Amino acid sequence: MDALLEAFFNGISIGAVLLLAALGLAIVFGLMGVINMAHGEFMMLGAYTTSVVQNTFKPLGEPLSGLYIFFALIAAFIVTALLGVVLERGVIRFLYGRPLETLLATWGVSLILQQFVRSISWVMVLNIGLFCFLFFGAQAILSRRPNFERIRGWFVIIMIPLSAAIALIVGNITGSIFQLAVTRPWFGAQNVNVAAPIWLRGRLPLGGYQLPYARLFIIVLTIVCVIGIYWFLNKSAWGLRIRSVTQNRSMSACLGIPTQTVDMLTFAIGSGLAGIAGCAVALLGPVGPNTGQNFIVDTFMVVVVGGVGKLVGSIVAAMTIGMANYIIGSYALKPIVGGIPALDNFFNFFSDPSMAKVLVFILIVTFLQFKPAGMFPQKGRTVDA
C-alpha cells in the first residue's frame, strides 16, 4: 500500500513539473503550430532568476527571506515573458507559416541562451545595452525623417556594425580598467543551487510514505497555474481573442482582432509559464545551463500526446507520462509482476531513469501510430498559420 501511494505521489509530482513546463509550450504550439525549441531555456532562465532573487533576499534574515519564492515566481514570469516578447518580435514574427525555419531559429536561440548564462558578466550587459541604445536610438531619431523607408536598408547595413563596434570597444576598455570586477561571469558554467525555503523543506507523512513539501508546493503551483490559464483563455476578452486567432488567423484579423498583439501576448504568457516552471524545477535540485535541454523533449511529448488546443489533453498526457516514467523507472510494479520471471527480467531491464524514458518513448510512438492527433484531437479545422 505504501509503495503504491509512493509511486502515485511521485508520479503525480513528476507529472506536475512536466505539465507546468508543457503548459506554456502547448499554448504557443496551438497558436504557431510549431514548437518553440527555446522553451526549455526559458525554464532555465526562470531557475536562474529564482537563484538571483533568493540571493537578494538572503540579507533579510530568516522568516522573511523564506518568502523569496513568491517574488521569484513573479520575477521569473516577468523576465521570461519579456524575453518571449523579444524572441517573438525579433525572430519568430518573420517566420510565421514556415514551421521548419521557426524550429531551427528557436533551436539556435536556445543554444545562444545556454551560452549566454555561462558568459554573462557586467561587461556583456554593458555591450548589449550600449548596442541597443545606439542602434535603436539612431533608428528612433532617423525614423522621423520622411524618407526613412527608402534608406532603411542602408541604415541597417551601416548602423549594426557601427553600434556593435562601438559597444565592443567601450566594453573592452571598461573590462581592462576594472578587470575581474566586471569581466567575471555572474554564474559561469557550473550549476547554481537554489535552496528551498525552510518552510518547504519538511515532509508530509502520509501513512508510511513521506511527501516532501517542495513537491506538494509544485503540485499546488501547477493546479493554480492550470486554473489560472483555464480562466484566462475561456473567460477573459484576450483569451477569446487568442482562441479565435489560434483557430482562424486571417478571419480573426478581418474581424478587427489585432493579431500581432495577440501573438505577442500569447508568446509572453507561454514563455512566462516556462519561467514559473523553471522556478519549480529549481526547488528540486541544482540547475545549470543545460537544464532546459532535459525538458524540451519530454514537454514536446506531452504536447504531442495530449493533442493541440486542449488544456485537458496536456493535463492527462503529462500525468500519464510522469506516472509511466516513475512506475517503470522505479519498478514499482515489482510486487505485482515480480513473480513472473519473464516480466521480472523485462521490467528490471528498464528500471533506471534513462531506460524508463526509452520505454516510455516507445509507448508514445506506438500510441501515436493509432492516434496521430493525440488523445484529444481538435475537431474541425486545424490551425492555419
Added chain:
Amino acid sequence: MRPQTDTATTASVQTGSEPLLDIANLNVYYGESHILRDVDMGVASGKMVCLIGRNGVGKTTLLKTIMGLLAPRAGAVRLGGESITRLTPDRRAKLGIGYVPQGREIIPRLTVKENLILGLEARPKGALKTTEIPEEIFELFPVLKTMLSRMGGDLSGGQQQQLSIARALMGKPRLLVLDEPTEGIQPSIILEIEAAVRKIVTTTGMSVLLVEQHLHFVRQADWYYAMQKGGIVASGPTHELSNEVIQKFLAV
C-alpha cells in the same frame, strides 16, 4: 487633390458625391499569375453595389484585396477618401469594413455567441465587454437566437451564413462586404438573407458591396460592375441590366 479617375466618376454617378470606397488601377498577382488587371471601381455612401462575373474571374480576389488579405502590386484602395492600401486587415476592420467571406469562415470551436461578440472587435473602441447581443441582430436573423451556445462549426451552412453576416453587423461597419452570401443555400433562406441585407441598407444607410450569382438578389442592388478575366468590363444601374449582360456575366 488626387487626379480624377474614371472610377470616381462612375461612383459619383451613383450619388453625385465622393465615394465611400474607391479603388483605382488595382493590379493583384498570385505569385506570377496576374489576377486583377487595372481594376477601377467604387461604392457610394449608402448604396448597394453588386459585382458580377463568372467563376474564377477574380471577384473574391478583389474583395480580399479590399480587406487587406492580399497586397496589390499596384493601385490604391481608399476608404472615405483616405488610402488604406498599406493597412493590415484588423486596422481596416476598425475603420469600418465588415467582411463576410466566401465560405463563411465561422470560428469553429467558439460558440455562436462568442463568434458574435468577436464581431464587436471591429468597433473603434473594441472592448469585448458587452455580453448581450443586440435585439436587432435577432430581428434580422431569428434562427441565431436559439443557438447561442452551440459551437459555430456545428451549424448548418445556411445558419453559418446568417451568423457570418450577423457577426459583421455587430461591428456596425460603414461598408459591408459580402462574398456570395447565397452560395449553396436553399431558396427560402436566400430570400431571408436578401431581405435582411436590403433592410440593413435602407434602415442604417450602410453601404454594401456584394458578389452574387442570383439574379433576384443582384437586382436589389443600385449599381453593378461586371468582371471578366480580372478586369471590370461593364457597369451601370441595375435596372438597366440587359438580358445580354445577364447571360454573359451570371453563371445561372
